[in-house]
Structure formats: structure tokens, C-alpha cells
Amino acid sequence: MQASIQIPATPELDYLLRLGDTCLISGQRLGEWCGHGPILEEDIALSNMALDLIGQSRALLTLAGQKSGKGFDEDQLAFLRDEGAYRNPTLAELPRGDFAFTILRNLVLSTWLKLIWERLRDSRDAELAAIAGKALKEARYHQQHAADWAVRLGDGTEESRRRCEAALAQIAPYLPELFEDDTVDAAAEASGLGPAWSSLREPWLAEMGEVLGEAGLALPESTKFRSTGKVGRHSEHMGYLLAEMQYLQRAYPGGAW
Amino acid sequence: MYTQAMDTMREEGGQPALRTAEEAALQQRFDNRIDAGDFIEAKDWMPDNYRKTLLRQISQHAHSEIVGMLPEGNWITRAPTLKRKAILLAKVQDEGGHGLYLYAAAETLGQSRDQMLDSLHSGKAKYSSIFNYPTLTWADVGTIGWLVDGAAIMNQVPICRCSYAPYARAMIRICREESFHQRQGYDSLLAMMQNGTEAQKAMVQDAVNRWWWPCLMMFGPPDDQSPNSAQGMRWGIKRVSNDTLRQKFVDATVQQAQVLGVSLPDPDLRWNEATQHWDFGTIDWSEFWRVVGGEGPCNRERLAMRVAAWEEGEWVREAALAHSRKQARKEKAA
Ligand SMILES: [Fe+2]
């Protein structure tokens, strides 16, 4: 079996990996819908968004690899880390659930990513700023797609509304992790690399409120539970996701693909 | 590929007697146009059997595209690199797009997409048998691109000149994308064969061994056992015979296999100087008919998966309809 790589823990790398892994793991989950959507148009749309997210993760992981000082490439970072070295917030790794869960998680994450990309266009890191400029357009489309469906499903039938409420209740405990700062945020803000995540909270709440209001839905009260994916302590779902995603790279050491 | 309709359809029961002189004149005009190589548009008069045959063929082709998303989609979450994952996602997404164009082309003949899907889900409509074979390793993904998309191109390029214009137009777009798929599939196998490990090379050879014969079957039964082909040729729906296309595919593929460094699993494969073609061994047609008849390795899984996705999505489709009805009412009231 191919052994794991070890990456140095610096605040800058952590900041990039938190973002890159969010794209990677969300893309992995969305890819699971391919061939299983409720209508053909959605099979295509969800695969298309998965493709965008994988593209964003490639750019970010490549950048992180360059900054690691060890010459890691995107694939070593994507496939050869141990679970604890992945830095995505836990929300991204939760199973795809039903279509309502997927749509509402997409709404949460695409709104959040859009806000982060907007700010990262001014990053002091020119490469990160360039990645953000391209990703922003994609995130806007993802947000629009999720918002349209959230309104359809929230307003549609008894059942669709009930499913949306259940999805939001499932998502809510994982939201604080997206908006609470730690030393990684402090360093990123100080160096001009990117915004502290806490600064995204107000605009995120405003944009979410607008969409959910139109859908006749609301975010549930916050909980005391705190998820910790971004510091590498993940949910039980992550191990299965990685086992599937990493299998070929692990099973064929020295392989060429 | 994708379109075994011509070979697997039940007999239509011959041409019904024409009732009126007017109809006879229309038929004559239609025949003349076909003979002159004209394209028929949706709004034009056409004989019932022509319409039925096309509807069956195009909808079957559409079903093949979307069922075909499953065997390869199976590997999206396990693709070995991010680049390969992106290529595979884009490819499977393209196949969904092909399904969309084709359903739209079939709808011009008077059946809704929902009706066509009902026929697929009830097992009444067929799709290409090739998708009833399993994708067991990563090399199957590349092999499908190389051989299955390759065979599809061979089969579909002539349909770009099909007498029914909406189908011909859809095929032109589709063929362009299929050649991408073929190149990408071949490229992924080449990467493993040229720079990979022994285990990877064995994986590629194993995949080629399993897909070769089913791919030759994609062209349909031999010409002398394909009774409906003549009518298809007459109507300009089918342009080139099954055996001719199959030979063309073999001739093109043998060279590609040599470059790749894999062997094709046929001891009778040899160059024939007299015919300037590659001779190949006997195809096991009993396997073809068994798989067409529903007893292939994955027939049940594939259909069950399509049905499950459709049923699980029912509440979503209902919600979208309910929302648009409410919107329409609001706009009316305003
Ligand atoms: Fe296709």
C-alpha cells in the first residue's frame, strides 16, 4: 500500500487546505449524484457543480503543495493524507442525503464560498487572488441553482417542505464551525492572505435569510454542539469517504494514471 | 450501438393498405424525397411505420445514453487522480446531455419524455446491451472510452446523414463529443500501459479481454440475420450495414491495440492480404441474444437503479410542479 504523506502544520497551509478540502469533499459528495438525480437536467447540473468544485480544489491543493516546501502535487494532497490531515469543516463530508439535504447544504456552502471568494480576490497572495476570481463566477451559479431549488422545494408540497425542514435541522449544528475563528484565521487576517471566517457571518446570514424567507423556511436555533473537521477531527462518515476516494492510489503504489 | 432497435424490434406487421388517393400521393411524394436524399422535418408528412421505427430507435438511443451513465458513473468517486475525476465527471455529464438532445429529437415525433421513460422503466423499451456489462476495475473506464465510444462513433457517424433531420442534427453534436471521449479513454489506458506498473498493465489487458467481444456485438447481428435492415436502408435511417461497420471498427482498432501494447482476445484475428481487412473469429451470438433478452450480468441492476432514481425523485418533480402552478396563479392574480 502507498504510505501517507506528512504535511507541515503552518497557519498558511491550514487556511488553504480548509478551503481546498471543502471544495474537494463537497465535489466528492456531489459526484455521488451522477446518474441518480430526480430529473436528467439535475444529474447534469449536479455533475457540473461537482466538476467546478474539483477544479477549484485542484488549484488550491496545487498552491498548498507549492507552499508546503516538500513539492507535493494536487494528487498527493488529495489522495495520500491521513484523515486527520484533511481540514474541511465537517458539514462538507456528511452523506449526500436526499435531494433536499443536498440542495440546502449546497445553498449553505455555495453562499459561504461565494463570500470567501469575493474577499480572496484582494488576497495579498496573487495566485490565490487569481483562483478566487475564477471560482467566484462558479460559486455564484451554484448559489443561484441552490436558491432556485430551495424556493421550489420550500414552497412546493407538504412533503418537500417537511424534507427541507428536516435537512435544515440536520445542517444547523454544523454551521458554527463555518464562522468561528481560531489562530489560523488570526494569522490569515494579519498576513493579508484572506478573511477571518467570523467576518463572513453577517453577510452570510443576510443572503441566507433572503433565500430562506422566499422559500418560507428558517434556520433553526443554534446548538451547543461544535463540529471540528477544520482542525482534523472529523465525523465517522469521513473514513468511508476517504477509503473510497483514495483506494486506487493506495492500492497501486507507484502507479501512473 | 445504442440503437439495436432495427434488429430487436418485433415485426410491424407489414405496410397497412393505403386508404385514399390523397394518402397514396403523400406516400409517393415521401418516397421520392427519400430517394432524392432529402431530409424529412418534424412537420412533414411521413408514413406511420417510418415514424414508429424512428421513435423506437431514437428513444432507445436516448435511454442508452442515460443508462450508460451508470457503469462509468460507478467510478467517479474512486477515480485515481483529480484530473481523471474531472474528465470522467465531464464525460458522464456529456452522456446526460446526449440523452437530453435525443429525447428532444424523439419528442418531435409525438411522444413525451415521460412516456418514453415509462417504457424504459417498465422494461418495454430497450437500451444498448453493452451497458449490461459490469465495470469491475478502473481500466474498464478507459476501455469503455476507447472501445465502446469508439464503436458508437463508427455506428453514429452515418446517422449524421439520417433522413430524419432532427435526429441527424442531434447526432452531429453528439459525434463531436464522442470522439473526445474515445481519445480520453485511450489516453488513460496509454498512461497505464506506458508508465504504469505490471499490476496496472494486467488490469488494462483484463479489461480489454472482457469488453472486446461485447463491443463487436454492439453493431448488431450479421447482415443475413438482420431482416429489418433493408427497410432501414430504404428509408435512409440506416446508411451502412452491421457487418460493414463491424469490419471498419476491427480494422481501426487492431492498430490502436498494437500501439497501446495490448492483445485482442481472438486467436483467429489475422490480416487478410486479399481483402485488405482483418479477419476475426466467430462471435457468440447466443450471448448477445441472452443479454438483449434481459439475462446479462447487470440488466436487473441497471434498470432497478434507473427506476429507483426516478421513484426517489418523484417528490422533487411534484414539488417543482406545485411551485410553478402557485407562481402561475400569483401572476394571474397580480
Ligand atoms: Fe454519448
Ligand SMILES: [Fe+2]
Ligand atoms: Fe460517449
